Amino acid sequence: MDSSPTAAARRAAAIAATMRRIGYLTRRGVFRGWLTEPGPDAELHKLALLECLGVYDHSLAIKVGVHFFLWGGAVKFLGTKRHHDKWLLDTENYVIKxxxxxxxxxxxxxxxxxxxxxxxxxxxxxxxxxxxxxxxxxxxxxxxxxxxxxxxxxxxxxxxxxxxxxxxxxxxxxxxxxxxxxxxxxxxxxxxxxxxxxxxxxxxxxxxxxxxxxxxxxxxxxxxxxxxxxxxxxxDQRFAAFLSPLTLGRVNIAVNAVYISKVGLAIAVRYALSRRAFSITPEGPEMLLLDYPSHQRRLLPLLAKVCMMSSASNFMKNVYVKRTPEISKAIHVYSSALKATLTWQNMTTLQECREACGGQGLKTENRLGIFKAEFDVQSTFEGDNNVLLQQVSKALYAEFLTTQRKKKPFKGLGLEHLNGPCPVIPHSLTSDILRSSKFQMDLFCLRERDLLKQFAEEVARYLAQGESRERALMLSYQIAEDLARAFTERTILQIFLEDEMNAPAGSLKDVLGLLRSMYVMVCIDESASFLRYGYLSRDNVATVRKEVMILCSELRPHALAIVDSFGIPDAFLSPLAFDWIEANALSSGSE
Amino acid sequence: MDSSPTAAARRAAAIAATMRRIGYLTRRGVFRGWLTEPGPDAELHKLALLECLGVYDHSLAIKVGVHFFLWGGAVKFLGTKRHHDKWLLDTENYVIKxxxxxxxxxxxxxxxxxxxxxxxxxxxxxxxxxxxxxxxxxxxxxxxxxxxxxxxxxxxxxxxxxxxxxxxxxxxxxxxxxxxxxxxxxxxxxxxxxxxxxxxxxxxxxxxxxxxxxxxxxxxxxxxxxxxxxxxxxxDQRFAAFLSPLTLGRVNIAVNAVYISKVGLAIAVRYALSRRAFSITPEGPEMLLLDYPSHQRRLLPLLAKVCMMSSASNFMKNVYVKRTPEISKAIHVYSSALKATLTWQNMTTLQECREACGGQGLKTENRLGIFKAEFDVQSTFEGDNNVLLQQVSKALYAEFLTTQRKKKPFKGLGLEHLNGPCPVIPHSLTSDILRSSKFQMDLFCLRERDLLKQFAEEVARYLAQGESRERALMLSYQIAEDLARAFTERTILQIFLEDEMNAPAGSLKDVLGLLRSMYVMVCIDESASFLRYGYLSRDNVATVRKEVMILCSELRPHALAIVDSFGIPDAFLSPLAFDWIEANALSSGSE
Incomplete structure (x- = not known):
């Protein structure tokens, strides 16, 4: 158990360090224009810096974020000229905090x-x-x-x-x-x-x-x-306006979660490419961890997910900086869905990376374990993830009711697929079909469509039993969760597909295709929902499971290139990502 | 990022504190007889103390455990009289370390x-x-x-x-x-x-x-x-003998994991019974967190699991202290399966408890977040969990081959059910059937039997393709994982059922039945394997899902009594488990 005086002293030191770093950045002028320069480019510029800070020091990013985006954002977006004139420039210069x-x-x-x-x-x-x-x-x-x-x-x-x-x-x-x-x-x-x-x-x-x-x-x-x-x-609308400064917070958090997963995976994949354990022939050399099919199954799907989620978080950021009042509801839904999904996925990823590195994953210098503690907060701050996903389902339900009442087609949130005919999934699935974007989108759209219908029906059933709307929604939480997940996974796939289509034909595009197929296959393999609701047959999911193993072996040769493509500077990784035997040598002076 | 001198200084302080605590316990004579007094009762006595230490201070328990059970255990069980005479008493007295x-x-x-x-x-x-x-x-x-x-x-x-x-x-x-x-x-x-x-x-x-x-x-x-x-x-057998001191380590770790989950759940359940959020009627009071069906679904299945796993870990401990050479293989399999399953479940439980407590779960004083970091090591030390589960499946496969070759029935590890006819699952499942121990055991036995057969078939297929035995097992890792889980879940259910049968009829037995049914229902609900392999139909799992919700509402009134029954002293919980508003009061002097 921690003795309080020590804990207090070290907290004081950490708090002082954060403020020193802010002072340094302020003197270097990096915050100039952060609240006064208009336009999406300026906004993207400052978000990029915030993202870098987040990979370096979470505390620094959060402290800067609170000052500029919560305090500053509230003054700017909830206040009027008298507040802007009085506070914005002083905020930018850290004259006030x-x-x-x-x-x-x-x-x-x-x-x-x-x-x-x-x-x-x-x-x-x-x-x-x-x-x-x-x-x-x-x-x-x-x-x-x-x-x-x-x-x-x-x-x-x-x-x-x-x-x-x-x-x-x-x-x-x-x-x-x-x-x-x-x-x-x-x-x-x-x-x-x-x-x-x-x-x-x-x-x-x-x-x-x-x-x-x-x-x-x-x-x-x-x-x-x-x-x-x-x-x-x-x-209700007035209250919603007051919460708007939180939206950017959710966007930032989701983007940040993706970066941290990338750092974690870069470390774990590099370790798996340098650590050997057991040989499977009597006198042969020990095998690299990443040559074990089971180890591939642990890390490579996470790699695929983070690439897909990276696309989604960039998309969301770009939508946010070009926001208009008309799409504020869409931004709320996207940022809620992605904040919840990406931060939970980050924790899952970090945990697997830590375990995949064995005891080394617990050493402070190797960052993975520290990240788990540092970024755990993401799943409950700026909106509890469970609450956010319920809001996503409620928003989709509201859309559903509106289109029914007004007899108008779905528009926005990528829900246009609901206006068309119900997709048909082939009875027998070959590898070619499984890897085709048409099948993948069809399957995810089919699931979303059906779950939205089922959710509406279940709520209607409770209403018919005399329950209030609030209680009806509360009691339908199981399908609500499945629906929110279905919406989010379809959204992520759809966004990635657009990025993939824009890539020039060649090996890059091929790898993007592998990552996409891996993402879809593990979404199916890891969720009971495709079987539970009958979107796929038992034979289908058995085929999918085999395909996951094949995709693992196909992605294996690209693993290092993929983590390198994240562009994380070496200094932001850890000793484990490089020559960890040398780093541990008696002569290395680490002791 | 941590500045090293501070980190080094605080590590030195923590290390010194652990040794001081050991000195205190030694002077009080609590370790007397730990290596020299024979018999299961003496062994249970010292394990009980070790478990208490583990809930108080993980470092203390581990440092004591290394000294007595790894060092001392190796001297005692791998050494002979000359070693015993020379080292055991000095070890007990901490004359040597x-x-x-x-x-x-x-x-x-x-x-x-x-x-x-x-x-x-x-x-x-x-x-x-x-x-x-x-x-x-x-x-x-x-x-x-x-x-x-x-x-x-x-x-x-x-x-x-x-x-x-x-x-x-x-x-x-x-x-x-x-x-x-x-x-x-x-x-x-x-x-x-x-x-x-x-x-x-x-x-x-x-x-x-x-x-x-x-x-x-x-x-x-x-x-x-x-x-x-x-x-x-x-x-191979000689080598296995050298690893035997690790077995008790695995037993200790599994038991310890259960205790920590109990502390976590006691805190989270008590908080959920005192924290309110949102009202679902316009002017009504806010609802307690634990009155939300979704919050019940988050915590109460974990409560059921920890009760079941508590039975299993106690069983294993008692088998261990009465060990004979004949059951050393069974002890290895049980301790591997339970160490892996219980430690992973502990991390899942702690994570959910932490999130269910919101930001409060992150405060050091509330223990949950600290536990996550402290006990993360359990999934990789004394045997990596993934490796241990592979060993479980390999051991079951070896049993399978032996019974086939020798044409003898299965014996031990609870595998006797494989000698009987294949259980038949009713087509239509009522609540009564779902909650009957016969159905529950039948279903789990059916799954284990089928997966063992499938695993053996898959390995045989690879062997027929010319793969070596090692590679064949390595390539069959997906079914191996499912099989190890099926074995472990059936084992846990079987052990609990014996405890339940020994309880006197009445309200306690009724609650035990609810916990058992909840355990089985969530095992089904959370795994795709029952659908994937066709042990249950879609209608069946839909019924199971409804039953989970009903069981949540039936367990809700017992939640406080269940966590109280864990018997964790108040001082080992945290402020959040009591009057957390008072603990945070301005006048409380906490600042």
Whole structure:
């Protein structure tokens, strides 16, 4: 068990290191224009840097992300000119340091249930922000424990005894000398299994006062006399607008998860190409790990998945930076589906890579084990993965109802395939058929179509039994999960196919085809759903299983080239990815 | 990234703390008799203490385990009277400190390939032990980096230019003042993601000399003139004898994994019974997490599994302490199957518990996240899980061949069901049938029987194609995995059923029945194999899936009682298992 003083001291050192790194980057001018330069190219540019930071030091990326994308993003996208003029440039220059106080001890995913209150005082034209109970303390607020000078506070807006729902306010919490302001209490969240370079804090507000102008008023405002006005009548839509800064967070997380999987696989594949174990002939040399069919089966499907997911995450990022109001719902669905799927896959990948490296995978210097702890948070922050996937299914269900009611075709989210005839899967599957993109898309579309129908039917059945809509959806969680997975896997395949089609004919395109087929085959092999719902026969899945083994042997010669193509600099890998015997030599001075 | 001096300093502190704890326990006399008192009761007594230590501090349990069960066990079970007289009492009293130098940088699972050499010098009657190359450095040797005074060295025994294979020797490596002896080099293995309280070290031997008597000579000896004599002619069996000290390690690990899962589930279930999120009626209170069917589906099957696995691990422990030479093969198979299955299940359980607790699961004080890092090692040490499961299938295959060749019935390992007629699964499954132990055993036996047959057929097909036996087994890894899982799940069910039958009729027995049915239903629901191989129809598995949901709702009221029944002391749980709002209060002084 950890003795607290040591843990506290080392956390303090890690937090200081993160801030030093931010200072260095700020002085080098890398953040210039991050909140003031418009356009998709500028946005892609800064996201690229953030991705590099994430591979180097997760804490650094998260601390920068909170400051620019949560605090800065909220000021920019929920605020108006008066906020932009006052805060954006200072944020860019780190003259002020921002954080984002949404989550509370008692409320995470259910943001609408937060208990912090902002009461408007028309006599002074101020909001009085208060933490009414212990469960309302702001929690996990990145940057709050040590450095942040300002925060966005999410609170229930009370005016004349009426609750107008959750709104966002700017509050200063420290002066420029980093002293906490009066009537604010801040405490550290304590040592965690990862992200210890981020000073996650807890905040209590004891009736602090902020000027009326500090309400981020893009979608709703309070006039000096206390009259509440909103450009969005529907409270649900108004609330959704307040959550929009989180979307970029989900995009970043999904992209980052893919990079980390790539680092993990680069290490594990390289080790499997240099580590030998057992010989299968009496006096023969020991075999390379990656020459074992079972070891290929462990690593190569993960390689295929990460390549497919890399395409998907890039697609999502590009859609995001070119976003328009019309596609905000699609972005929400894509980012939810991919954030959940890619972060879970990252954990699966890292675990397999760690085990495939044996005990070496546990050494801190080899990164894999540390990554597992560092990136575990991804499956629950910026939206719990389980909740996000439920939202995906609910959104698809809503689309289904709309098209039925309006008798209009499906449009968007790649759902257009639902307008056509139901695909037919050949009875007997040859290797050629299995590897054809037509069969693969047909199968994934068939599954999605059927599960959407089944989900709608199951919800309808519960409704007919007198259950409320909420309970009906809640009780249908099993099919909802299958549907969300079916949607996500079809989406990933579809996006990859477009990238593959754009590749010039030749060996690259051939390898992309192998990766795609491997992806589809393992999706089938690892899920019971194709058999469960009858999309494939037992003979079919037996053929698929054989095909996985064949694809393993075909991808084996390309494994090194594929991990090299990830372009991870050597310094970001680990000793295990190179000459690990030399690195462990008595003379290497490692001790 | 971690700065090395800090990491080194904190590792030194953790290593010192472990040794202090051992000193405390030694002074209290808790280790008295651990190597000298005979009989199953004494053995169960010490294993019980080791299990408690493991829940408190994994490093402490491992360091004690290496000293008593690897070093001490090797002296006791591979050595003879001269070794017992000289070392056992001093080991018990910690007058000397032992370690176990089997693994090398280049060889882990493949112990027969180790490169350390012990050459007999008949002129002096000594063995000369040497590390001939960097890959031969001893690696991961628990206790070696700081404290061990003695070690068992595994080395290829060379006599007159002939290699007699791997043998075990006792060598002193430090004097009583903890100075490393001449011609031995020792280095630390460095910081790891867990077990940092264990001083895992690397050892190089530069032609050190140990007396002839230091060969552990139960199964083979070298006479003064250099003549090699062995009581076991077959080198394979001789080698297997040398690995026997590892068996208890596997038993301990499997038992320990179950305890850790219990702690994790106690925390996550208690949190799910105190944390609320979302309400499903407009003005209603928020729902407890454990009242969500989807949350029940996440945690309650894990609860059922850990109860079943607890039975199995206790069974195995009791078989082990009453071991006879006749059942050593059965113990090897059981301990391999259960070590692999229970440790993987532990990681799955901890991951789900951590996510089910959201961000709180990441806080060091809440243990779940730390457990994930601490116990990750279990899936690869004392036998890589994948390798162990392959050995299980190989052992079953060997049994199959023997019964065929000798035309004798199956005996042992619970395989007697293979002698009877093939069970018949009813076409239509009601809830009553699904929950009957007869159906459950029939289904699991049917699957095991068929997969064993299929495995043997697949191997035979490869052999007929001219593949060697080794390659044929290697290429059949997919069915081998399914078979090992089928064997293990049937074994766990069978053991639990015996415990259940011995429980008095009443509410306890009813809950045990619910847990058993939940276990079987989720085994079916989570694996494609029942559909893949046609043991169940699509309608059947749809019924099973509904039954899982019903069982969740029936187990929900018992969840707290079940985790309480684990008997984990409050101090071994975490703040999250109790009043976590109070623990986080501003006034709690936690900051």
């Amino acid at each position: 921002g954080c984002f106080a949404m989550t509370e001890l008692g409320h995470g995913s259910n943001v609408r249930g937060i208990e912090t209150v902002a009461t408007y005082d028309s006599k002074t034209g101020e909001f009085v922000i208060n933490t009414p109970c212990e469960s309302a303390q702001k929690y996990w607020i990145g940057g709050a424990a040590n450095h942040a000078t300002h925060t966005i506070v999410f609170a229930q807006l009370h005016i004349n005894g009426r609750n107008e729902g959750v709104h966002a306010f700017i509050a200063q919490i420290r002066d420029q000398d980093e002293n906490v302001l009066p009537n604010i209490h801040i405490a550290d969240c304590g040592h965690k299994i990862g992200l210890n370079g981020v000073d996650n804090g807890r905040i209590w507000f004891n009736n602090i006062r902020v000027p009326r102008e500090n309400l981020l008023n893009l979608v709703a405002d309070v006039l000096p006399d206390g009259k509440y006005v909103s450009m969005i009548d529907n409270p | 032992g370690c176990f130098a089997m693994t090398e940088l280049g060889h882990g699972s493949n112990v027969r390939g180790i490169e350390t050499v012990a050459t007999y010098d008949s002129k002096t009657g000594e063995f000369v032990i040497n590390t001939p190359c960097e890959s031969a450095q001893k690696y991961w040797i628990g206790g070696a980096a700081n404290h061990a005074t003695h070690t068992i060295v595994f080395a290829q025994l060379h006599i007159n230019g002939r290699n007699e294979g791997v043998h075990a020797f006792i060598a002193q490596i430090r004097d009583q003042d903890e100075n490393v002896l001449p011609n031995i080099h020792i280095a630390d293995c460095g910081h790891k993601i867990g077990l940092n309280g264990v001083d895992n070290g690397r050892i190089w031997f530069n032609n050190i000399r140990v007396p002839r008597e230091n060969l552990l000579n139960l199964v083979a000896d070298v006479l003064p003139d250099g003549k090699y004599v062995s009581m076991i002619d077959n080198p």
